[in-house]
Structure formats: structure tokens, C-alpha cells
Amino acid sequence: xxxxxxxxxxxxxxxxxxxxxxxxxxxxxxxxxxxxxxxxxxxxxxxxxxxxxxxxxxxxxxxxxxxxxxxxxxxxxxxxxxxxxxxxxxxxxxxxxxxxxxxxxxxxxxxxxxxxxxxxxxxxxxxxxxxxxxxxxxxxxxxxxxxxxxxxxxxxxxxxxxxxxxxxxxxxxxxxxxxxxxxxxxxxxxxxxxxxxxxxxxxxxxxxxxxxxxxxxxxxxxxxxxxxxxxxxxxxxxxxxxxxxxxxxxxxxxxxxxxxxxxxxxxxxxxxxxxxxxxxxxxxxxxx
Amino acid sequence: xxxxxxxxxxxxxxxxxxxxxxxxxxxxxxxxxxxxxxxxxxxxxxxxxxxxxxxxxxxxxxxxxxxxxxxxxxxxxxxxxxxxxxxxxxxxxxxxxxxxxxxxxxxxxxxxxxxxxxxxxxxxxxxxxxxxxxxxxxxxxxxxxxxxxxxxxxxxxxxxxxxxxxxxxxxxxxxxxxxxxxxxxxxxxxxxxxxxxxxxxxxxxxxxxxxxxxxxxxxxxxxxxxxxxxxxxxxxxxxxxxxxxxxxxxxxxxxxxxxxxxxxxxxxxxxxxxxxxxxxxxxxxxxxxxxxxxxxxxxxxxxxxxxxxxxxxxxxxxxxxxxxxxxxxxxxxxxxxxxxxxxxxxxxxxxxxxxxxx
Numbered sequence: 073x074x075x076x077x078x079x080x081x082x083x084x085x086x087x088x089x090x091x092x093x094x095x096x097x098x099x100x101x102x103x104x105x106x107x108x109x110x111x112x113x114x115x116x117x118x119x120x121x122x123x124x125x126x127x128x129x130x131x132x133x134x135x136x137x138x139x140x141x142x143x144x145x146x147x148x149x150x151x152x153x154x155x156x157x158x159x160x161x162x163x164x165x166x167x168x169x170x171x172x173x174x175x176x177x178x179x180x181x182x183x184x185x186x187x188x189x190x191x192x193x194x195x196x197x198x199x200x201x202x203x204x205x206x207x208x209x210x211x212x213x214x215x216x217x218x219x220x221x222x223x224x225x226x227x228x229x230x231x232x233x234x235x236x237x238x239x240x241x242x243x244x245x246x247x248x249x250x251x252x253x254x255x256x257x258x259x260x261x262x263x264x265x266x267x268x269x270x271x272x273x274x275x276x277x278x279x280x281x282x283x284x285x286x287x288x289x290x291x292x293x294x295x296x297x298x299x300x301x302x303x304x305x306x307x308x309x310x311x312x313x314x315x316x317x318x319x320x321x322x323x324x325x326x327x328x329x330x331x332x333x334x335x336x337x338x339x340x341x342x343x344x345x346x347x348x349x350x351x352x353x354x355x356x357x358x359x360x
Numbered sequence: 361x362x363x364x365x366x367x368x369x370x371x372x373x374x375x376x377x378x379x380x381x382x383x384x385x386x387x388x389x390x391x392x393x394x395x396x397x398x399x400x401x402x403x404x405x406x407x408x409x410x411x412x413x414x415x416x417x418x419x420x421x422x423x424x425x426x427x428x429x430x431x432x433x434x435x436x437x438x439x440x441x442x443x444x445x446x447x448x449x450x451x452x453x454x455x456x457x458x459x460x461x462x463x464x465x466x467x468x469x470x471x472x473x474x475x476x477x478x479x480x481x482x483x484x485x486x487x488x489x490x491x492x493x494x495x496x497x498x499x500x501x502x503x504x505x506x507x508x509x510x511x512x513x514x515x516x517x518x519x520x521x522x523x524x525x526x527x528x529x530x531x532x533x534x535x536x537x538x539x540x541x542x543x544x545x546x547x548x549x550x551x552x553x554x555x556x557x558x559x560x561x562x563x564x565x566x567x568x569x570x571x572x573x574x575x576x577x578x579x580x581x582x583x584x585x586x587x588x589x590x591x592x593x594x595x596x597x598x599x600x601x602x603x604x605x606x607x608x609x610x611x612x613x614x615x616x617x618x619x620x621x622x623x624x625x626x627x628x629x630x631x632x633x634x635x636x637x638x639x640x641x642x643x644x645x646x647x648x649x650x651x652x653x654x655x656x657x658x659x660x661x662x663x664x665x666x667x668x669x670x671x672x673x674x675x676x677x678x679x680x681x682x683x684x685x686x687x688x689x690x691x692x693x694x695x696x697x698x699x700x701x702x703x704x705x706x707x708x709x710x711x712x713x714x715x716x717x718x
Contacts, residue, residue, distance in 0.1 A: 115451045115699055133714045195580075201587040219589075222573045300576065305568055308713050319421045320528075321706040322428070322451070 101335070108329035124329035134313065138333065141310040142341055144224070145292040148231045152239040152288050153281065155232065160243035160280075161273070165252070179240055187234060191301040194230050195221060198302075222304030230298045235291050239284040246280030247273075282351055286342055293338045310334055386412045387637040390426065390435040392624065393417040395492070397657035404644050411637045420444050427454040432630030437638040442623040443694040445480040445488045451699060456628045457485035462639040465489065467646045472663040476623055479696050488625035490663035491645070492654070495612075495619035495691065496530045499585065499595040503609045508592040510616045511538035515567035524584055525594035527574040527713055529705045530620060534594065535560045537617040537692065544695035553701065557708045565715045574713075578602075585610060598659030601678035612682035618690040623663060 111123040128134050163175045182190060197203045198220035208214045220226060254276070258268040274281070299309035314334065317327030346352060389396055396415040405413060416435070418426065423440050432454040440448070449455050465473060472490045480488040500508040505519060511534035514523040525531045536543040536556050546553040572590050575581040578599045584590045585603055597619070600612035626642050628635060645654055648670055651662040656672040661679070664670065671679065 116453070133710050137714065199583075199587075200589045219572075305571060305574060306713070306716050308710075313710070316706060316710070319425050321702050322421075322424065322448075323703065323706075324428075 101332075104328045104332055107325055108332050110325045112323075112325060118325075124326040125333070127326060128329060128333060134330070137308045137313055138310050138337055140308070141293055141334075142337060144228065144231075145289050145338075146341070148228055148235065148292045149285050149289045151228065151232050152236045153285060156236050156239035156243060156284070157277075157281075160240045160247055163240070164244045164247035165250075165255075176244065179237055182233075183237055187297045188301075190234065191230060191298050194226070194233075194302060198226060221302065224304070224307055226302045226304075227299050227307055227309075230302045231292050231295060234295065234298055235288045238287045238291060242280040242284040242287070243277060244280075246277050250276050278351065279355075282346070282349075282353075285345070289342065289345075290338055293334065384410050384412050385634050385637050386414055387437065387634050387641055388435045388632075389413060389415045389437050389439075389641070390418055390423055390629075391415065391437075391439040392419065392658070394657045394659075395439060395624070395654070397653060400645065400650055400653055400657075403650070404641065407644070408637070408640060411634075411640065413641070424448050424452070424454070427629050428452045430631070432456070432632070434631075435629050436632040436634040437641060438627050438629055439491060439624050440488075440627060441694065442476045442479050442488060442490065442625050443697050445625065445627055446482065446696045447699050447702075449480075449482055449487055454630055455487045456630045456632060456635075457487060458489065458626075458628060459635075459639075460486060460489070463489055464643045464646055467664050469663050469665050469667060472623060475693060476625055476663075480625070480627075488627040489642070490623045491626050491642075492658055492660040493621060493623040493663050493667075494658075494660035495597045495614065495621045496534070497595065497597060497600075497615050497619035498592060498613040499600040499603070499610060500592040500613050501585070501588070501607075501609050502611055504588075504591040508613060511535050511594070512563075514592060514594065515563070515570050517570065519591055520570050521572050522589075522591045523570060523593055524572055524575050524581065524590045526576065526581075527709055529709070531564070531594050532557065532560050532705055532708060533620060533694075534615060534617075535563055537620075538615065539563065544692070547695055547698050547701060550698075550700060550704070554704060557704060561708050561711050564712050568712070568715065597679075597682070600682070601659045601675055604678040604681065605674055608681075612678070614683060614687040614690070618692040619687065621691040621693045623693070624660070 108124055109120050109122065110118045111121045113119050159179070163172055163179075167175055185193075195202070199205070200217045200219040200221070202220075204220060205214075205218045209217060250273070254272055255268060258272045263271065294311060296309070296311045296315065299307060300312055303309065310330070311334070314327050314330045317323045317330055395417075396413070401413045401415065405411065420440050423438050424444060427435065427438065428448075431452075438455075445455065468490060472493060476488055476490045477486050480486060498508060498511070498514070500506075505522075507513070508516075508519070511531070513519070514525055533543050536559075539556075539559060541556045541559075543553065543556055546556055572584070575584065575593065578596065581593060581595060581599060582603055585593060586606060595612070597612045600610065603610040604612070626638075628638055632638060644650060646662075646664055648664070651664055651667065651670045652672055655662055655667075655670060655675060659675060661667045662670060668676070668679065
């Protein structure tokens with residue numbers, strides 16, 4: 073009897089999660105895989121085959137864009153970590169109890185505004201007739217209007233700004249759980265600042281770093297609005313290719329193949345990152 | 361869990377609202393932004409109290425994608441451009457044949473009606489009738505770029521960093537015309553069309569250096585033009601007309617090889633559920649007093665007899681400032697897109713976007 077109740081409650085608790093995964097993640101992705109294996113031979117006639125994937129391999133534009141998206145996403149991840157870590161450390165360890173809440177809230181505020189509005193905010197600041205260019209001219213530092221928009225640097229700035237919160241939150245929560253005595257002990261034993269950081273703080277924060285990096289990398293590689301709006305003439309982003317395949321070229325089959333390739337590629341990068349840094353999901357993310 | 365609760369509430373709300381509207385018929389309109397001004401929707405609902413109008417704004421590609429996803433369900437009336445009917449119907453079977461006897465075709469401009477019919481007839485069935493037409497061409501600030509007349513002038517080093525275009529098929533076609541080709545004629549011979557496209561791609565890659573940025577929608581184009589960051593661009597005429605109202609130096613320039621003309625149509629999705637309401641809406645917006653309201657909102661010219669005269673005064677002034685009768689005669693109507701061309705053009709655009717020529 074007791075056992076049955078236990079089992080029932082387990083099933084009841086587990087069902088929403090299982091349904092979520094099954095209905096919203098697994099089934100759509102299976103649909104995508106099936107769709108990606110179809111090739112159009114004539115109007116309304118389809119055959120199964122690997123043609124869409126072969127097209128991808130044969131066309132350098134596609135895999136170049138994918139590699140570009142991947143490397144820029146990695147850069148964004150590293151930048152977000154470098155900028156986010158000191159902020160998280162300050163919030164978790166240095167700020168007083170009262171300011172901590174306020175600071176955390178300040179980090180959250182930008183998230184209340186939609187991606188689109190935030191991208192437009194950057195556009196207003198950076199465009200040739202925008203705020204920064206006008207201020208520079210007014211102050212006499214430059215004499216010609218400067219265009220900051222429409223290049224890769226802007227895309228990186230915009231993306232770091234959009235995703236940095238997802239780096240800060242897991243870092244704060246891991247660092248928060250760290251006993252200050254550990255840091256003190258490090259100093260007492262004669263460790264210098266960098267040594268304490270390298271030998272004590274970073275290893276302790278590793279679960280937060282890994283999960284933050286994974287989330288940020290995935291979000292960046294899959295982002296659409298920011299690279300489109302801030303990007304320039306040459307900056308194609310892989311999600312844009314997927315959109316084009318689906319919407320402007322009516323080629324759902326190759327769009328699905330691209331979508332699936334993006335998933336495989338980003339998963340591979342995450343796996344590689346874990347391998348290289350000698351981390352596993354089990355002892356990092358699962359612990360955070 | 362929160363999300364699930366929200367979903368459940370939404371679902372319940374949807375069921376409730378559908379149930380309460382079961383009496384009234386709903387006309388679900390899938391159209392372009394500004395093609396269903398509030399004023400007209402209210403007027404239509406007042407004249408037909410049993411019909412409620414729901415509007416979804418979209419564009420050509422998304423309209424077809426939406427209808428394709430459902431096999432033509434979810435909407436009762438769609439308004440894609442005339443070149444987007446034939447191939448889409450052949451490939452995806454998303455439209456329903458029109459019953460022309462229910463449409464007041466006498467009110468329509470005959471040449472446009474015949475043109476659309478010729479483009480959208482499959483096995484003797486007509487799938488679309490014209491609604492509004494307009495052109496794609498160039499826009500220039502007369503005070504800064506008085507000589508901008510041809511598609512290729514956008515690539516003139518004189519305007520380096522001061523021009524823009526949208527990286528879509530219009531600029532491919534325009535550039536092909538400017539290079540002395542007739543891309544529409546080449547649609548029947550895809551090998552020839554490919555060779556034209558290759559030339560166009562080379563030209564536009566070289567041209568990249570000259571372009572400030574590719575615009576993506578009417579808003580960013582307007583901002584660049586009004587702020588003076590660019591002096592000329594490829595554009596929709598309606599965008600240029602709107603800017604003309606704010607700065608009379610900014611005019612629409614029909615390219616010397618002819619502006620490219622599109623006609624937005626009425627087409628009924630295959631699984632539409634309110635055909636009668638759809639026909640009522642079509643006939644409603646054909647009435648002269650409604651045409652003026654519609655054109656005021658869209659900035660395009662209605663495909664009715666005397667459509668030009670029914671434009672609101674400010675739009676009429678903008679059109680007259682741009683077009684001479686010779687320009688009108690020189691219009692190049694977008695030809696039906698045969699299957700396969702979308703892919704070729706898509707690849708061409710990707711090549712341009714990915715190249716680092718600029």
C-alpha cells in the first residue's frame with residue numbers, strides 16, 4: 073500500500089516534466105529530423121535521402137556561417153565570463169546584505185525589456201547620427217560623424233549585453249554557497265590574491281561557470297534578433313540562414329536539416345569544451 | 361508549472377471566446393501591415409453586424425509559410441502578391457478557386473484584372489484578383505543626389521557609403537535590368553537565368569563596398585534616409601511617399617529601366633471557413649469611398665478604375681512628383697516565379713551576403 077502511494081506520487085510529479093520533454097522537445101525534433109531527410113524531386117513529390125545534408129557540406133557558405141556563428145558565440149561566452157565573474161563575485165562576496173538584493177535586481181532589470189527594444193536601444197546609441205557619435209562631435213573629439221553600427225564588434229557587444237545575466241545568476245548562486253572562511257584560510261596559509269583565485273575560488277565556482285557558459289553559448293548560437301539588427305553587410309548568422317530556408321525560400325527540408333545541424337554542432341562544442349577543461353556534467357552542473 | 365497554468369488559462373479563454381462568438385461569423389484576414397486600417401474594419405463591422413474581422417499582419421513569404429503549415433487553414437482571406445500565387449498553389453495546394461461571380465470585377469481596372477487572372481489561372485480556375493498595386497524602385501534625396509536614376513547608380517562610387525538596398529530578390533531583378541538583361545523573359549530558360557544571376561551577383565559583390573547597410577524593413581530605411589545617413593536607396597514606393605510628406609526633397613525615382621510593379625491580390629485559403637464574409641470584404645474595399653481610406657493607409661494605388669484619382673491628395677502629389685506617364689508605360693510587372701527560381705535567387709543572395717567584398 074505504502075509503496076503504491078509512493079509510486080503514484082512519483083508518477084504524478086514526474087508526468088508534467090515528461091510530457092514537457094516529450095511533447096515540446098522530443099517529438100518536434102523527431103519531426104525535424106524526418107523533415108530534414110526529405111528531398112523535393114518535383115512539386116508535391118518527395119523522396120527520402122541525405123540530400124539536404126550533402127548540400128550543406130558541399131556549400132562552403134553554409135558551413136562557414138556555422139563556424140563563424142560558433143566561434144563568435146564562443147567569444148561572447150568568454151567575454152561574458154570575464155565580465156560577469158567579477159560582478160558575480162562582488163554581489164555574492166563583497167556587497168553587504170542590503171545592497172546585494174538591489175544589485176541583483178539591477179542585473180535583472182534589463183531582462184524586463186524585450187530583446188527587440190534592447191537592440192533598438194543600441195541602434196539609437198551607436199548609429200551615425202546617434203547619441204555617442206553626436207556627443208563625440210559636440211565635444212570636439214571628432215569632426216566627422218562616426219558609424220559604430222553594422223559590424224561584428226557591435227554584434228558581440230549586443231550579444232554580451234543580452235546574455236550576461238545568464239552568466240551572472242548561476243555564478244552568484246554558486247559563489248554565495250562558498251564559505252568565506254575558505255578564502256581566509258587561503259590567505260592565512262600565505263596564498264597571494266591570484267593563487268587564492270586560481271586554487272580556491274575558481275575550482276569552487278566551477279559548477280556555476282560551466283552551467284553559465286553552456287547556457288550563454290547555447291543562447292548566443294541560437295539568437296536571431298541581435299545579430300540581424302546590429303549586424304552589418306557581411307555578418308551572417310546561422311539562425312538567419314535557417315529562417316531564410318524556411319521562410320523566404322520555402323525550403324523547409326533544408327531548413328530542418330540546418331536546424332538539426334545547429335543543435336548537433338552546439339552540443340558537440342559543449343561536449344568538446346567539457347572534455348578539454350576536464351569537467352563532466354555530473355560533477356559540475358548537477359552540483360550547482 | 362507557472363507556464364502550464366498560464367497555458368491552461370489561455371486555452372480556457374480561447375475556448376470561451378470561440379464559444380461566445382459562435383453566433384457571429386469571423387473573417388480572419390491575413391494581410392500586409394496597413395492593409396486593414398481600423399477605420400475600415402469598424403465601418404465593415406457596422407455594415408455587417410454578424411461578421412467580426414480579425415486581422416493578422418504579415419508579408420508574402422510568411423503568408424505562404426503560415427498557410428503551408430496548415431494546408432490552407434486558419435485564415436479566410438489572404439493577400440499575397442500576384443507572383444506568389446501560381447507556384448505556391450502548384451507546390452502546396454493552399455488556395456481555393458475564386459467564384460468570380462461573387463466579386464464586383466466590373467469595378468476593377470481591366471488591365472490589372474486580366475494581368476492577375478493570366479498569372480493565377482490553373483486548370484481554368486482563377487485563384488486571385490487584384491487589390492492594390494505599387495512599385496519598387498529607387499528613392500533619392502534630390503538635394504544631395506539629383507542624378508540618381510538607375511539601379512546601378514546605387515553602386516556609383518560618387519555615393520560611397522551613402523546608399524542602401526534590401527538584400528532580397530527585387531535588387532537582383534533591378535540590377536539585371538540595369539545590366540541590359542530581361543530576367544523575366546529568362547524565367548523560361550533557367551540556365552540562362554542562372555548566367556544572368558551570376559553576373560548580377562558579381563556586380564553586387566563589388567557594389568557591397570558602396571552600400572552603407574542593407575535595410576530590413578521600412579522603419580530602418582526611413583530612419584537612415586531622414587537622418588541623411590544615406591542619400592539614395594532601393595525602396596518600395598509607399599515608403600518613399602511617406603518620407604516625401606516629411607521632407608519634400610526625398611522622392612521616389614522610377615529607375616530608367618522601369619520601376620518593378622507588384623500587385624497585391626485577394627486569395628481565399630483552401631480551408632477558409634468564411635468565404636461569404638471574404639467576398640463581402642473584397643467588394644466592400646472596392647467601393648470608391650473605401651478605396652480612398654485604404655490607399656491613405658497603404659500608400660499604394662487601388663486596382664480599381666480611376667484608382668489614381670481616388671488617392672488621398674497628399675499621396676497623389678507624391679505620385680505626381682515621381683511618375684511621368686512615360687514611367688507608367690515603362691512599368692515592369694513581376695512575372696510569376698516558376699518553381700526552382702526561389703532557390704536560385706536564394707543562393708545568389710546568400711553568396712552576396714557571405715562575401716567579404718565590402
